[in-house]
Amino acid sequence: MGMTIGKKPELLAPAGNLEKLKFAIHYGADAVYIGGKQFGLRAKAGNFSFEDMEEGVAFANKYGAKVYVAANIIAHNENLEGAHEYFKKLYDIGIAAVIVADPALISACRESAPNLEVHISTQASIANWRTVQFWKNQGIPRVVLAREVSLEEIKEMKEKVDIEIEAFVHGAMCISYSGRCVLSNHMTARDANRGGCAQSCRWNYDLFEDGTDGSVSISDRADEAYTMSSKDLSMVEHLPDLIHAGVDSLKIEGRMKSIHYVATVVNVYRKIIDTYFEDPANYQLDPEWVDEIWKAAQRSLTTAFYYNEPTEKDQLFGKPDRITKYDFAGLVLEYDEATQIATIQQRNSFKVGDEIEFFGPNFYHFKQTIKEIWNEHGEKMDIAKHPMMITKVKVDQPVRYYDMMRKSK
Amino acid sequence: MNTSYRPELVATARDLKEVKVLAEAGADAILVGHQKYGLRVTGDFGLEDIEQAVLFLHGLNKKIYVVTNAIFHNQDLIDLPHYFERLVELKVDGIVCGDPSVFPILDEMGKFIPVFWNPETLSTNFETLKFWQKQGIQRAILSNELALDAIFEIKQELELPIEIQIHGMTCIFQSKRKLVSNYYHHIEDVNNQEKYDRDKKLHLKEPKKEDTNYPVFEDFNGTHIMSNEDLCMIEHLEPLIDKRIDSLRINGILQSRSYNEAIVKLYREAIDLCMSDLYQYKSFQFLNRVRESLGAIKSEERKLGTGFYFKEQIY
């Protein structure tokens, strides 16, 4: 490590399952957060059994990385059962911290696993320094802030309270204060605060003004539905600002996102953090990092509340921006230097003539055209269309195990 | 068994006039506040108004609570200690809070004022409320998204008084963003300075559901979307009283004065009857009369319902 100014923040990545955990860490995350089978909000995010967690922790340990478990539901009475055993088990497995929103689960964790760190989730909407101080007084070492706070506000929190602050740098966002939206409960009888969110905020509504002679549909008049979707957060162009504000952990959203997404986003932020700390005075944004982020983007991007209160420009109105989407086409398993042939496990169909891009940790990447493909038995093929099939591909530059091959959709 | 049980009927008021009307209509306690400190208050009370309301209500031996449960940002904290000091001096009977910042602030002030806990969607189980009890709260106000069984279990497990909403709209969404202005700015004119507040009477309809009506408005705390149905538990008071729920709240937000007055009167009568003569309360005559009265005062667009009290949710 060279000379650094200030403390290097942690890069914290989502991992919806064991494979994503491995990619996130291999691509440079200092820590990952996962969900278990209980108490987590992402009911559909795959989620880890205790065995998976054990394997994940063992893998993380090899890299010196940490594993956190999100237990961020707002529990009802009947959900409390088993919490004590659960936290005790997490501690025994070697989980570094749990991310909790409901004080009931803080109490359970305190009692059954007093040495397991508790971080307060963004679901608790922590938006001011006194609330941060409250949690500090409760012995909480880290808070995840509400997405509604600005950089100025974070700075003040850090000045006034000695506590670790975790803040989102990238990903999709609730348009509501987290935890304060029960649209899904009302519209679909699914409890958003226990993982049942139906993304009702992203639906098209009709807005009416109630006048003296009845209701008038504004949406009809404007010929555009009423929507509330936010663009996705990205601080890729402004990371040093978060570092200067004193953020201790930079969090990427997306336990439901693909391996390609996680690896790409982690890779970019890792590169930015490392570049910055190598030489803070001469740091400059490389447009390539931004290009790379767009390869994983699913919506247009915004800096949300960090600089100003978001306006209509930070919402997804009108026709969506065109974004080229990419598929994870193949995973490099082996590389033979002598023949320049890579063994690739197919993840999405690719064929001879495709323009593809290889990329790997440390922001390594290059583009090429696929010239030849062979199957396991050395027979030539035009197309690799079977999921997970093993192929051989001639590559223009060296690749390594865990490098990925992407192609535009 | 505590034989002196009598549920408290709490109602929200938009101004001094409504404080008086609703107190006389039979409310035992009135909720007031200002949007700068409280979420979805029905009208904005300055400190002088609060002082007047305290004098009036205390004269009638009734209570006044001040809503201060906004999700505060650093900037909002600056006046907060002063505001709390004044509320203590004015002898309000409690403040309704939902942001943990109030605990260190009140600690430093070193003065006592009863804190009622209402973080809206987050008061969902008894262990959570026991945690806040340790921080000193004097009353637990439960989330609206609970089934009655869950409420009764909380009542059983918790030594604190509990309060639930029994009538009116409930909030189902709060964003810090100006989600109505943003839409108008997008479709019409970026420079339009219009206020899309409570008086503007806007509502949303769900896609392909013609009969839905979700009121929406903006204020100091952002954008609020309210429920499609008005909660109405007037026919289901028996189990609430049987289980000795301490406080029953009527939320009068976005309703007319005459409606609120009539509703408070109706609940006063129903509660008293349910306590004194259960047989009469459950009689067809009484229920018919209640339904007729409700039919006469309720607006056409608003449906009445029982919210989540008898409904199961999946997740």
Ligand code: SF4
């Ligand atoms: S509906 Fe939207 S704002 Fe509400 S919880 Fe779901 S994603 Fe968040």
